[in-house]
Amino acid sequence: MLLRLASWLQQHLFPCVFKQCFGVDCPTCGMQRAFIELLKGDMSASLGYHWALIPTLLLFAFLVLHLIFPLKYGTVVIKALFAIDVATIVLNYIFN
Numbered sequence: 613m614l615l616r617l618a619s620w621l622q623q624h625l626f627p628c629v630f631k632q633c634f635g636v637d638c639p640t641c642g643m644q645r646a647f648i649e650l651l652k653g654d655m656s657a658s659l660g661y662h663w664a665l666i667p668t669l670l671l672f673a674f675l676v677l678h679l680i681f682p683l684k685y686g687t688v689v690i691k692a693l694f695a696i697d698v699a700t701i702v703l704n705y706i707f708n
Contacts, residue, residue: 618651639705643668664700671697 621644630638646661658665671693678686 614651614653618648621648621651637705637708639701640664642708662704664697664704667693667697667700 625644628638628641630636631641640662642662643665646658646663646665649655649658649661650665671690674686674693675690677683678690683689
């Protein structure tokens with residue numbers, strides 16, 4: 613099931629509008645390919661494309677969890693995860 617989804621996603625990648633307009637990679641370029649590799653089960657290839665995918669997925673998972681079950685310190689955790697995610701995306705962009 614996940615392999616079919618990964619195959620379909622690989623054939624229907626969204627073009628990067630930022631790259632088309634400015635000619636350089638955006639800070640999130642490679643995240644679609646990283647997600648596809650993660651669906652295939654290849655963690656090392658996923659991290660090779662964009663290692664900020666994991667914090668992004670953790671942020672969204674916790675956000676959904678907090679929306680369904682309001683947690684006492686949920687907003688503080690979401691803010692911290694967001695800061696970590698943004699820092700990881702910026703560092704990935706600088707090193708690539």
